[in-house]
Each structure stands twice: as C-alpha cells, then as structure tokens.
Amino acid sequence: MSGARPRVAIATCAELPDLDPDDRLVAPALARLGIEGVPVAWDDPGVDWDAFALVAVRNTWDYAGRRDAFLAWAASVPRIVNRPEVLRWSTDKRYLRDLERAGLPVVPTLVVEAGDPLPGALPDEVVVKPAIGVGSVDAGRHREHAEAEAHLAELHDAGRDALVQPFLPGVEERGETALLFFAGVFSHAIHKGPMLPEQGIVRPYGLFQPENISAREPTADERAVGEAVVAWLGERFGVLPYARIDVIPGPSAPVVLECELAEPSLFLGTSEGAADRYAAALAALL
Ligand SMILES: Nc1ncnc2c1ncn2[C@@H]1O[C@H](COP(=O)(O)OP(=O)(O)OP(=O)(O)O)[C@@H](O)[C@H]1O
Ligand SMILES: [Mg+2]
Structure with missing residues (x-):
C-alpha cells in the first residue's frame, strides 16, 4: 500500500x-x-x-x-x-411492518397510502406522520378524528403516504431511548424528551426540531429490544457498521418507534469513546 x-x-x-x-x-x-x-x-x-x-x-x-x-x-x-x-x-417507516411480521415489538402502525381514507375506528389519541420524514417535521398528535383526517389529507395532498399510530403516553414520563450500535455491538444510549406538542402538528423549523438530549443507561428491557432488532437486521443485511434503535414505553414493555440506519444523530459526544467505536466500524470496511 x-x-x-x-x-x-x-x-x-x-x-x-x-x-x-x-x-x-x-x-x-x-x-x-x-x-x-x-x-x-x-x-x-x-x-x-x-x-x-x-x-x-x-x-x-x-x-x-x-x-x-x-x-x-x-x-x-x-x-x-x-x-x-x-x-x-x-428511510421509509413502512419497515415497521417488517419488524412486526418478524415478531419484534413495535409501535402498532397502520400505513395509509395517498388516496386511502382514515379507518373509522381509531384509538382515542393518534399520531399521524409521514412515512418518509425526519426531525419530527409534519408529525402530529390528535384527539379529534376530524383533525387527524385533516392532517392525513394534508400529507396525501402533498403526495405523501402516512402512518397512523396510537399515541403511546409513556413517552411523556420516560421519553424516548435511542440505542446506538456500532458493528452490531451496543455502544451507548441517550434519552430524548417527548417531541410532539399536546395537540396538533409539528411545523418545519429548519430541517429538524430542537431536541432535549442526555446520556442514559437503558433498562435491561430497552437494551434487549435493541439487541433483538440489531440481530434481526444482521440476519437480513449483514452486520451493520452503525444502527440506532429508538424505543418508547409500550403498554407493558418497550416498543420500537424507529430503526435509524441512514442519517441518525449518533450522539457521539455523550459517551466516552463513542466516536472511536464508530470510526473503528468504518475503518473495518477499508
Ligand atoms: N406513536 C407515538 N406515541 C408517542 N409519541 C410519538 C409517537 N410517534 C412519534 N412520537 C413522538 O414524535 C417524535 C417524532 O416521531 P418519529 O421519531 O417517528 O419521527 P421522525 O420525524 O423520524 O423523527 P426524528 O428524525 O427526529 O427521529 C418522537 O421522537 C416522539 O417523541
Ligand atoms: Mg425519531
């Protein structure tokens, strides 16, 4: 060389x-x-x-x-x-259905493609969000069916497919836990505060919303969900140099909200040695 x-x-x-x-x-x-x-x-x-x-x-x-x-x-x-x-x-959150089919715990997710109506029976409080979206932009929380419908129509009018989920209230206390894995190995985790307003849609504020982040030791259950998803991803795609698995509290145990394998914040500054672990995962590819 x-x-x-x-x-x-x-x-x-x-x-x-x-x-x-x-x-x-x-x-x-x-x-x-x-x-x-x-x-x-x-x-x-x-x-x-x-x-x-x-x-x-x-x-x-x-x-x-x-x-x-x-x-x-x-x-x-x-x-x-x-x-x-x-x-x-x-980069299309429809992947949540793949995880669900694989038996992994995910936020219950309905895909409503452009042109399709909102189903009649919905949970009391729902989240509507674009299937392809980042930074919480254009995601919203609704108690009124009519508001959820208007939100859906707005996404559909823009040619965007949408996801409808129950609003999982545990996020208000526990927030979201993002688990970072490099080369398939757990590196560190962070806490992200809840992102949605009590009612209504998150409007663009640049490309993402300001976030409230701190280092977090995940619970054994949160970590186990992350490990299970990463193991499944490894089977499907081969070991991934980096992966971020976001979990929030479900009714009885943590569930996957997102599986970020494209451009996630890796929060490298929140954990000693994280940047070196990420760099080593890249170096292994050279
Ligand atoms: N079903 C839900 N129940 C409770 N909170 C939710 C739900 N879906 C989304 N949220 C909240 O909305 C935020 C944005 O949702 P999500 O992470 O799915 O979209 P995103 O646009 O990809 O966000 P980002 O790119 O910032 O991670 C989450 O961080 C979470 O606080
Ligand atoms: Mg997210």
Whole structure:
C-alpha cells in the first residue's frame, strides 16, 4: 500500500453544510486510525466521489423531500455506509411492518397510502406522520378524528403516504431511548424528551426540531429490544457498521418507534469513546 492515507467522505447536505457538533468528532477519531475524514455535501455536483475510499452518510438531513435523488446518489458512489439497500429500507417507516411480521415489538402502525381514507375506528389519541420524514417535521398528535383526517389529507395532498399510530403516553414520563450500535455491538444510549406538542402538528423549523438530549443507561428491557432488532437486521443485511434503535414505553414493555440506519444523530459526544467505536466500524470496511 502507498503511504497516502485513505480518505473517507463524511456526507452532509448543501442546506446544512457544517457538521453537527457530535459529528465533528468523527474526523479526529478517523485521524487516530490513520484515515482522513472530509465533510462533503451529498448534493454538491462538483464532488469527485471516486476520490474517496468510503462515503459515510451523516448529516444528509434534507433527503425527506427528495428521497429518490438521495437514493440514486447513494447507489452511484463507489462505496457507501450504510449500504444503499439499507438506506432504502430504513428511510421509509413502512419497515415497521417488517419488524412486526418478524415478531419484534413495535409501535402498532397502520400505513395509509395517498388516496386511502382514515379507518373509522381509531384509538382515542393518534399520531399521524409521514412515512418518509425526519426531525419530527409534519408529525402530529390528535384527539379529534376530524383533525387527524385533516392532517392525513394534508400529507396525501402533498403526495405523501402516512402512518397512523396510537399515541403511546409513556413517552411523556420516560421519553424516548435511542440505542446506538456500532458493528452490531451496543455502544451507548441517550434519552430524548417527548417531541410532539399536546395537540396538533409539528411545523418545519429548519430541517429538524430542537431536541432535549442526555446520556442514559437503558433498562435491561430497552437494551434487549435493541439487541433483538440489531440481530434481526444482521440476519437480513449483514452486520451493520452503525444502527440506532429508538424505543418508547409500550403498554407493558418497550416498543420500537424507529430503526435509524441512514442519517441518525449518533450522539457521539455523550459517551466516552463513542466516536472511536464508530470510526473503528468504518475503518473495518477499508
Ligand atoms: N406513536 C407515538 N406515541 C408517542 N409519541 C410519538 C409517537 N410517534 C412519534 N412520537 C413522538 O414524535 C417524535 C417524532 O416521531 P418519529 O421519531 O417517528 O419521527 P421522525 O420525524 O423520524 O423523527 P426524528 O428524525 O427526529 O427521529 C418522537 O421522537 C416522539 O417523541
Ligand atoms: Mg425519531
């Protein structure tokens, strides 16, 4: 091998070209392994992607409105992590149905495709959200059937398929627990406060909502759900360099709210050594 250090692109987006503070820890961690990490916007047409040994998807938070272009880009670069089929699977929350079919505990989820009506019988309080969405934007919580219907119509009018879920009230006390796994191994977890207003829809505030985050030791049950999902993902896709499994309290035990395998915040600054564990998972691919 020549003396040149391998280069890894740390993908961001033109709308938010600066890496998130947590992701600014990635390049120094890669450097400790003799790898050069370079932030690059995925939608910058001037980039020579062949110059990189690997593209690491990180802050590509603008894909929700143009997922097809994002996935086409992902398929076009020489080597990307997570792999394009993983990015495709995890950027449409319909995957919750796959997890459910596999017997994993998930938030009960109904998919309502553009044009289809809201079912007549619904839980007292529902969450309506886009199947393809990030940062809580356009998700909403409703007690009135008519409001849920109006929200659904708004998503459908914009050509977006929607998910309808019961609002699980345990999130108000316990919040959400995001479990981070690198190379299939548990790394750390964080607590995220509840994101939805008591009533109504989260409107865009940039590309994501401000979040209330802190380090958290998961309960044994939360961790077990994360481990079970990661094991299932490993069977389906092979061991994933990174995965974030978000769980919230269900009626009796934790349930999966999201399985983030594309551009999740990894909260690398909340746990000693997390950036190094992530960097090592990337380095293993070179
Ligand atoms: N069924 C539900 N019950 C209770 N709270 C919910 C439910 N669905 C979503 N929420 C709340 O809404 C937030 C956003 O929902 P979700 O994580 O599914 O969407 P998202 O847009 O992908 O968010 P992000 O990209 O920020 O993780 C969650 O963090 C959670 O606080
Ligand atoms: Mg989420």
